[in-house]
Amino acid sequence: MTTSLIDIADGAADQPGRLSWVGMEGIDLPLQVAGRPLAGRADAGVSLDDPEARGIHMSRLYLALERLTDRELTPGRLNEVLAHFLDSHHGLSQQAFLDLSGEAMLRRPALVSPLAGWKAYPFAVRGRLTAQGFEARLELSIGYSSTCPCSAALARQLIQERFDRDFAEQDAVGFRAMRDWLGSEQGIVATPHSQRSQAHLELRLAPDAESLPVVEVIDRVESSLGTALQTAVKRVDEQAFALANGQNLMFCEDAARRLDRALREQPGVAGFRLRVVHAESLHAHDAVARSAWNWPGGQAG
Numbered sequence: 001m002t003t004s005l006i007d008i009a010d011g012a013a014d015q016p017g018r019l020s021w022v023g024m025e026g027i028d029l030p031l032q033v034a035g036r037p038l039a040g041r042a043d044a045g046v047s048l049d050d051p052e053a054r055g056i057h058m059s060r061l062y063l064a065l066e067r068l069t070d071r072e073l074t075p076g077r078l079n080e081v082l083a084h085f086l087d088s089h090h091g092l093s094q095q096a097f098l099d100l101s102g103e104a105m106l107r108r109p110a111l112v113s114p115l116a117g118w119k120a121y122p123f124a125v126r127g128r129l130t131a132q133g134f135e136a137r138l139e140l141s142i143g144y145s146s147t148c149p150c151s152a153a154l155a156r157q158l159i160q161e162r163f164d165r166d167f168a169e170q171d172a173v174g175f176r177a178m179r180d181w182l183g184s185e186q187g188i189v190a191t192p193h194s195q196r197s198q199a200h201l202e203l204r205l206a207p208d209a210e211s212l213p214v215v216e217v218i219d220r221v222e223s224s225l226g227t228a229l230q231t232a233v234k235r236v237d238e239q240a241f242a243l244a245n246g247q248n249l250m251f252c253e254d255a256a257r258r259l260d261r262a263l264r265e266q267p268g269v270a271g272f273r274l275r276v277v278h279a280e281s282l283h284a285h286d287a288v289a290r291s292a293w294n295w296p297g298g299q300a301g
């Protein structure tokens, strides 16, 4: 004889009331993003709109996540799972939520040498299914290098002053002497400071977006900044990186404006909010700039 298991979640609530979100946070979930498997995390929930119901059915949400594990993550698949959340909570819930996060691994080529290496890009995908329909957001954090334009100008000024001192006595400076001086630490007396910086993006995906534009956005951001963090590096790559930094001197305002312009043209993106953080080596606090376009409330903050 089998005993039927008591199910108190099916009973009435001690204290009736609606809840805006009920579910589970921090579920381990293998995902596939940018063509590769990764260790992901999921926060899955629904609203509890029946004020009398004691609880939702956590296991139904948990089991629905399984269909995300063996295929590339797409907005369509996110929508499917959210629809399943609501179908399995008919009469209880009218809104479904699913946040997925992890680190996308991309292989990035060196600047000059034929080498390549791996870079991890933290991401989150946030899906909502409500009476207004399906909405998906993609969040990405992308590291880059920024060299301070003010520091670069001040360093150039010091180099000029050093030049004045070293060559003031001479009417004409010979090519060879000048060349040697430019190649010496005694001549190039100062260098500008640069910092490892981060662009944090929140993107509203267009309703017709068929895929997550993870690689496309990362490529666009890195090419618009010009100073992507490198992976495998030989000296020839390091020299190219030094040139790229010198040709792309950036305050945080410059970086934010570049990204704002680049992301407005990104197919599949209907709006965004961005924040760039320059972890200054000049001082112990960060320089930060924010921007937003087609963002609910117009908020950049």
Ligand SMILES: Nc1nc2c(ncn2[C@@H]2O[C@H](COP(=O)(O)OP(=O)(O)OP(=O)(O)O)[C@@H](O)[C@H]2O)c(=O)[nH]1
Binding pocket: 007, 009, 054, 055, 056, 057, 058, 059, 060
């Ligand atoms: N609703 C709810 N369930 C919880 C919570 N903490 C743990 N659970 C457990 O989650 C398990 C799964 O719940 P259900 O999905 O309702 O499981 P079930 O009744 O076997 O499955 P169904 O027949 O599909 O409803 C139960 O054993 C609950 O006790 C909680 O805070 N709220």
